[in-house]
Amino acid sequence: MSSSKSNKIVKLESSDNKTFEVEEAVAVQSETLKNMVDDGCANDTIPLPNVNGKILEMVLGWCKKHVDETVTGDELNKYEADFLDLDQADLYGLLMAANFLNVKGLLDRVLQRVADMIKGKKPEEIRRIFNIKNDFTPEEEEEIRLENAWAFD
């Protein structure tokens, strides 16, 4: 019958109805998709309602690069480093997608990038970086600050 290396195509549909077709070897970089393939649920188009087309294309690009045997170690390093040169909205979309699709290497990198943005920063700085509104009342803020004062030098 068929050879041991599957030439199967996996079809994916993003939240904004864009379809993508990739080889199974690419798709299974995602543990989530791998589980579906293993369970025999990957024969029809798989809908991904929480990943939009732009982000899905990025994730699949990453996966493709990582199964491409012609890519050298150095090229891959550079690719990975440049990959996260994104604006914040895309970065977070990527994080959510990598988390949902469980693409380990990608998830690790994105998590580390965002964690590095937070490390050592005060709450006000974190709000600035992530454009977060301070919805605390002054009393609430003071109460929470006091009850957690033990954690800081």
Next chain:
Amino acid sequence: MEEAEAERTWNRETIPKVLRIVSTRLPQRDLISLLLVSPWLHRTLLSYPSLWLVLDLCEMGNAGNRLVAAISLPRYHHVKQIKLEFAQDIEDKHLELLKSKCSDSLQNLESLNLNGCQKISDKGIEAITSACPILKIFTIYWNVRITDMGMEHLVKNCKHVTDLNLSGCKNISDKSLQLVAENYPKLESLNLTRCIKLTDHGLLQIVFKCSFLQSLNLYALSGFTDEAYKKISLLAHLKFLDLCGAQNLSDEGLSCMAKCANLVSLNLTWCVRVTDAGVIAIAQGCTSLEFLSLFGIIGVTDECLEALSRSCSNTITTLDVNGCIGIKRRSRDELLHLFPYLKCFKVHS
């Protein structure tokens, strides 16, 4: 209107979701900083108990008061691990306060690190152990105040200890080892570094009763003799054995240890009575050996290295033969020839 809606979604949904995932990567201080950022983050992070299972106050000053303040918070009610290594200003009274005010929060505690907390005495041990019945890992390195009495409290209150580190607790005697042997038959790891009061009598209790021991550290204990060393052979699950400074250990004693077939790491630094015979026996019995130090042993020759190479050349990655003047071929290249996977050539400084 649309902008307000987008802002709402960003603040109340997107940011909490994203940062909740990132929070698993953050050290404690940054994680708690996130709590102070917005009420939505605060609520989201608190709703994930798995983020709040470890309390880390290592090296902090005023640690006793910080500890009580932290444990009083509801989010630490299921804390599993408390780290106070080299924390300053933590005393018995803080542990007593924890017991009287917050003992409910310590019911799930599995791991307690009091390394370097030199002010803690038996009283503090009594207090804290009475509040954490399922404690598994207890480490109190470098505390010269605790005595056998402290160990009595530990074995009375905590029946499930598997890892015990008493390194540098110089006032511990054989009585403690008897208590440990009688109460922890499933003990996996025991560190008795520099507990200089211990004798063969105590060690024998351990080897007879703690048959599941995987790690035994007897660093800088020169008082034991072959009488006890020979019986280490009973520890069939032993993987890690540190005998640095075992000046009384003879070839006969060491040969018995060859029965510990699962041994991965063996430190024989300054075991000055050992010769080729002992090491060759080990080579024949312990074929999974990865780490071996023969530092300072002048009685071993190239013969023992050849024996080791015959059985362990695939596994040995650390070998310290500095000061082994009886071994003539021990340059880096010569050692690599015998042990191709060797990475580390120096253990003892």
